[in-house]
Amino acid sequence: MGSEVLKAILFDLDNTLIDTAGAGKIAIETVKDFMKGKLDDDTHIDEICERFQCKLLHEASSPGGTPIDDVRTRHWAQAIQEVGSTCPSGLAAKCYRLWKSTRLRQLRIPPACRQLLRELRRSYKLLLLTNGEAQTQREKVAAARCRALFDAVVLCGEHGEEKPAASVFLHSCGLLGVRPSECVMVGDSLDTDIQGGVNAGLRATVWISAADCPPSGCPVQPHHTIPSVLQLPAVLDRMQ
Incomplete structure (x- = not known):
């Protein structure tokens, strides 16, 4: 997946970190x-x-x-x-x-997931990247009490484009001061999170899904698939 050091992780919000x-x-x-x-x-x-x-x-x-x-x-x-x-x-x-x-x-981030984010932030820059109407997503972030867990939050509803547009991923990388090749996207949607990560040329994409792999014939192929965000550290270890 490249020789550059992994520096940042972009996280989706809905049905990735919170059970919307x-x-x-x-x-x-x-x-x-x-x-x-x-x-x-x-x-x-x-x-x-x-x-x-x-x-x-x-x-x-x-x-x-x-x-x-x-x-x-x-x-x-x-x-x-x-x-x-x-x-x-x-x-x-x-x-x-x-x-x-x-x-x-x-809308709460489970304690184990919250602890994971704290631990990851010791080694990586973290950014929350979420689609949806801006006020609605701001209210979700506030309800989940998760803003302090991230270095930055990007609400796509405040921008001209949403995931999977490459522009919002590149904007996120710019906020963190990293190159796309130094960044991973983690999310539950093949059409927005995973496709967007591919469109932007990120180092890797991680699909959160109970399925072992995308449906047959699906044009979107994540680099990694895990059933829960709690399994992310094992994926990151394999990438380093």
């Missing part, structure tokens, strides 16, 4: 319980929540100047209306606030 997917499931179940008895037909609650999650998935990273809280409140209102239910005044806003606060409360 798990937190989202808990938040949705909490909203489902809250909505019972508040609609003219409770049989639509599951579909409403599915529609909200679909809108969230296809949401633009930069919602055109509209505050993200307003955008997501509207997602709830539209989801309720689309199934033919009457949306009582204020219900969409209450659903959003409950979903958001519940999800944020769940």
